[in-house]
Amino acid sequence: MARRSDHSLEEIKNMVLEAARTIVIEEGFAALKVRRIALEIGYTVGSIYMVFTNMGDLIMHVKARTLDELGDQLDEKTPECAPQERVLKLAKSYLEFASQNYSLWSMIFEHRLPDDESIPVWYQEKVDQAFVRVEKLLGLLAPDVDQSETRSAARAIWSGVHGICILSLTNTLDDVGIKDVENNIVLLVENFIRGWAGQVDA
Amino acid sequence: MARRSDHSLEEIKNMVLEAARTIVIEEGFAALKVRRIALEIGYTVGSIYMVFTNMGDLIMHVKARTLDELGDQLDEKTPECAPQERVLKLAKSYLEFASQNYSLWSMIFEHRLPDDESIPVWYQEKVDQAFVRVEKLLGLLAPDVDQSETRSAARAIWSGVHGICILSLTNTLDDVGIKDVENNIVLLVENFIRGWAGQVDA
């Protein structure tokens, strides 16, 4: 029985976002509908369009929140250590987040906004931040390599780790154990770094 | 003005499939709707449910056709040569297919069937075939390594290549040139193989 001015627009916005996240977590991205969210927060459909321009906008904000949480966990779970070891920890930590927050994480890639809409800059920046972490570490590993080459290497290895996660987790979460997936990540990262950092004395 | 028995069920099935592919190619996966397909082939919506159980079934068959074409191109474009070189050619060839058939290719990963439905075996087999190619080559590269380890390595490197393709092509097809993407793939594959094949004498 929510009446006007019960909540500020900002409060409603947060309620919508939280409700959306809960629905995705408990019932999956496919269950995320405007009427469902409205029911959850005690308002009607129209109210949601007061705080988000449309469903796509709402979804982008849910995805952004997930990216923030991912970033926080990556930093928390990978304490200072030797660069090579830390890249490996970052990669394992990414897998951990993906498997523990599967619905929210996979939603980031499942959802595509229509061709005529472009990705908001504030969102793209959050995506780029993920790459920066690895880039810095690779820079420490091979200080004499060009920054542009280091950037490419970071992008390659991080995309590679993501590829293993997405192919392993989305198709067959059960029959391939999480440990097998982690082994593949270790394999990719260790061999890549051995090949990359060792290229000078080869 | 299609009347009964103008086409056999098998013919209609193919017409539906071809129409669906054309729509995806020309207007994207988001534009693929039953009514649109019906219009294209000169039948009405009901007819489509004579040859496919539902939209999900139809989509799986479109995806299967794409996987077949991908397999064919991988074989055609990567003639016999040294194993290491051929893995690289496979990877480049995969990127080429993905970028030239972007809508059909990305649809494979954009579409997820509902949680209560499981992936048909005939479809899963087609997916596995892609990995087998790399697995065989890595087997040639390091004949004394366990088959299970070779399988893991193949999965790791191929998933890695896929990861680069999907992150590079789906987000920003324009501002990151296709050559940059290819460079990242070369980087990943060469360094991985250098690290992997060279691990014994390290």
Added chain:
DNA sequence: ACCTGAACACCGTTCAAGT
């Protein structure tokens, strides 16, 4: 036996009308 097309349930979005 094959095919139609109206009908149904459900979706995102809008906006005149209420408080």
Added chain:
DNA sequence: ACCTGAACACCGTTCAAGT
């Protein structure tokens, strides 16, 4: 000024009715 909820256009799916 905030919020409602009926209305609209569109979606996948079904199935009694036609030929």
